[in-house]
Amino acid sequence: MDRRAPAPFRHAADVAMRTAAKELGLRPKEFELAVQTEHVRTVPGPPGGARRVPRQELERIKGAPDFPGGLRERLRVMGASEASELLDISPARFARLARAGCFGPASFYVNRYRTVVWLYLVEELRDFAENNPTLLTGRLPAGMRAKLQAGTDHRARCWRQRRLNQLVRHAAGPWEQAAVRASVLDDATIAEAVPDPGERARLETLRPCFLEVRSVSKATRDTLAELCLAEGEEEVRWHRFLLDAELETARAAEAVAAAPALRPWATSRSAPDLEEGHPLQPVPEVGARPDPGTARPVAGPPSVAVPRRRWSLLRRRRPKPAARPAR
Known part of the structure; x- marks a missing residue:
């Protein structure tokens, strides 16, 4: 059940994506990345419409001490060449780490040669360098080397x-x-x-x-x-x-929604039946989402x-x- 406020009242506190991007001073691609990485939270729009940004969310972002520079820095992306310089490693080593899945691209573009050029969040690269200094120098772990030699490439994945x-x-x-x-x-x-x-x-x-x-x-x-x-x-x-x-999970939820609501007495029995001591029909119990195992x-x-x-x-x-x- 949708417990949100009725559309006329809810949307009065929401703004369209383009309006939000303009207020935050972000270019379309920057704003798209901000939404994808949850730096800007969105809510469902009207039925069949695009998602919208709550006014409260905009005020939260604009009220941050480092706005707008901090937001732009968190959304900054760079290609492999710049990224290797940031991490102070060779482009070849950066490519091996990326193919091994040590960090994932946040975005990409297709150049005129129809080659996919991956882009990485600077913030994530810095976190990786801080938490994994041993992977930036010396030989890579044997298991990683074996997978790379076998052709592993986790960038798209x-x-x-x-x-x-x-x-x-x-x-x-x-x-x-x-x-x-x-x-x-x-x-x-x-x-x-x-x-x-x-x-x-x-x-x-x-x-x-x-x-x-x-x-x-x-x-x-x-x-x-x-x-x-x-x-x-x-x-x-x-x-x-x-x-x-x-x-x-979807089938179970639908089956529960289709089942008749349970009354104080069994829906298939009358009150006299209860007085005669007839047992109630058990109601199927709905479990939590099944464990993957x-x-x-x-x-x-x-x-x-x-x-x-x-x-x-x-x-x-x-x-x-x-x-x-x-x-």
Whole structure:
């Protein structure tokens, strides 16, 4: 149940994203990163609308002693070359640490050669250097060297996980959370995990926008679509496992909502029945979210072949209507 205030009263205390970015003095990309990293907290907007920023949140940020410089510094990102200089290590060593997953990129862009250029938060790099000085000099641990020699590269995976965590936090309910988990799996994997066509259609309807893009070429869109999908058996298996757990939670919550409310006496018995000593029918007890260790076994492949297609994970920006006065 949504216990928030009615929309007219709630939105009077909220502002649109563009208004919030302007008040905080942030460029669009900076503000987008601020929201993704939870430096700026948002709330759901009107049904079907974009999320909004509470006025109280803006006042909290603007009231900080280090505003606005401190906020901009916490949102500062840099590429591998600058980052290696910051950590005082060679670019080659920085690349090895990044591929090993020692720190994850917060953002990226695709250059004119359609190469993904990863960007890292300066704040996180400094924390890593402070807490892991032994990884900045000398030989890397043997296990890490072995994985790197085998071709390990966790940069895209770390970025996907960061984005997934944000989308899960913003999900409105259990089915929305399941749709987030499904958003990084291809259709063949989803068909195996969710054999019910109705549930698959529901997940697709609720699927969030994983990555919003502006006008780009088809080749770049294909590159971005690949970036949004889990890769490698280990990552796919992990997200499949989490999807199973989220689906069990969603189904259980829906079953409880559909059950009749319990009255002082059993709903299937009359008061005279109680006087005669007939026992009440037990009400199914709703447990907490299942522990990952007890998640149901992975379902086998469906008997009907499913065409291998991908969900569109990218949302192209549509022309916006004439600007309305910010509230």
